[in-house]
Amino acid sequence: MGPNTETPVPRAPEVPRPGAGALRVILWLIFLGVIYVYGWQVTQINLGELGRKAYLIRPLLRDLIRPDLVERRPRLQVADTGIGLDGATPPAPLQTGGSGRVTINPVTAKVGDPVSVAGEGFAPSRPAEVIWFDQSGVKVHLSKTSTDVSGRFQATVTVPNVIGTEHHVMVEVGLEGTTLGPSNALRLTLFRMVETVFLALMGTTMAVFLAVPLSFLGAKNLMARNPLGALIYYAVRTVFNIARSIEPLILATVFAVWVGIGPFAGVMALGIHSIASLGKLYSEQIESIDPGPIEAITATGASMLQVVRYAVVPQIVPPFIAFTIYRWDINVRMSTVIGFVGGGGIGFLLMQYINLLQWKQAATAVWAITLVVAAMDYFSAVVREKVV
């Protein structure tokens, strides 16, 4: 039948044959069924394992609610005295007020000299240790001895190979019982947590400095007025999209190889990713500027810069601040994961604890992450509400 053999007649709307719809539905269901059966097999889903192997996860969960926060340490009675090297005047003792007193002879010496150390006023018949406490805070264990029944002791030590002139000779006498204090895991966790927050801050800040100028080049309303501008606009947007599609996890792996494992690799990974995400958000904000106020301020006879200051800045700066704080918040969360692949911060510590099967210590890190992330989340929400 040729195209022109008959005049087109308006056709009546197609009436579906009875059963045709049902058949189509059944075919679709069979198709979906095949897909999900295959999916179930290929991903090895086995819900029974969850119950049968619960015993494996139980100690881990038990440790998770018992994080390593405090530890008992031997109680110590500490006293010290200053010693000057190479003719320097001995510094004042670090600790005052205890009952123990340490005297040394001579009070000035040089590296390799013998120094006799005498103590009194300590707990009787306890182990004592003589320690060299150098200017930078490093402790060198010199000699082990013990106090006599009247709480005195006597020892001779040799000045270790240290640099600097003002040092201390310290005595630690072990007492009965123990003291409760923050555990090593807690202290490490706090230190790494601070590192993580700052890692995220530095990455975000780095991104802001590059994203702000780039966002103006990636704003359609500013750039797409001539062909060159349009070209720049598309180039910037493409770079944003590509950079944004690379997971920070992959970037962190790359930078860990490049600059070594540590927080700097994390800063770079988060920074690169944030340039793209912040740049896109900033650009969209610039694109959604209301031209009305610009027109109104121009009409008052204001100069170009005054128009920017009074009509443009109030429209973009508060949302820019809000986006940036939100990004920092996201980056704190991301930096914990980034630590797993060598990006430094708390994630790196957590991974070490997990590898060593130190679940209680891992729990300390997990709780710290949870608390900090929740706090950041709240804080950023409050600030965003205030600003916008």
Add this chain to the structure above:
Amino acid sequence: MRGAAVRIENLTKIYPDGTRALNGVSFSVTPGEFLIIIGLSGSGKSTLMRCINRLVEPTSGKIFVDDVEVTALAPDELRRMRRQIGMIFQQFNLVKRSPVITNVLSGRLGYVPPAWSLYNYFPRDLREQAVAHLTTVGIPEKAHTRADQLSGGQQQRVGIARALMQDPKLILADEPVASLDPATSHSVLRYVEELNRRDGITVMCSLHFLSLARRYGTRLIALKAGEIAFEGLPSEIDEQRFKEIFGEEAVEVEIA
């Protein structure tokens, strides 16, 4: 204070897409007049308003404000001319996130040293003047409220106060009440009328309701497809004449 005289000669505006928004428009406004420009959407009212302070560059024709040819001014001279021409907009065009007082003070930007603007600095006498203008429009208590917290009518009154901050000889009001309800429209127009009567400021105000035009205008121009279709006293135009000009489709919406 004395209002400005405006003379428009053969004004034509053709937009880059070929739209002929104004086609050889000529008329004069005498000092102290309350001139209403009436017309349907797309008749060229907004373009005409914006040509006078050159927010829109005319294609051809001349505009004189107090015998100064606005269309021939260099950028710096144009800025000094704009200072004396207050403008009120349909969408108010306030900076929504800034407080009311900053919006009002921004009317003074053409007069203050630009360096002040970096710190958003305005001397005390200007700030007092801004509050005085807010008192004139009846909302002195809103000075430190964010502009977007205000109702439409209040926002437009801030717009009027911003224009007053310029010490204008001429006020261009582009559909100032088109976004407001009837009662609020009257209260806003009454403030504009008061400035016109009390201070003698020349007002050019575009509207698309004949009832408002008849109530407030001292003279009226009707624009149709970029040309003047009627020029005369508001009392000379009635519903019949309105329909003759704009066609049966243009139903005049009566407002109380």
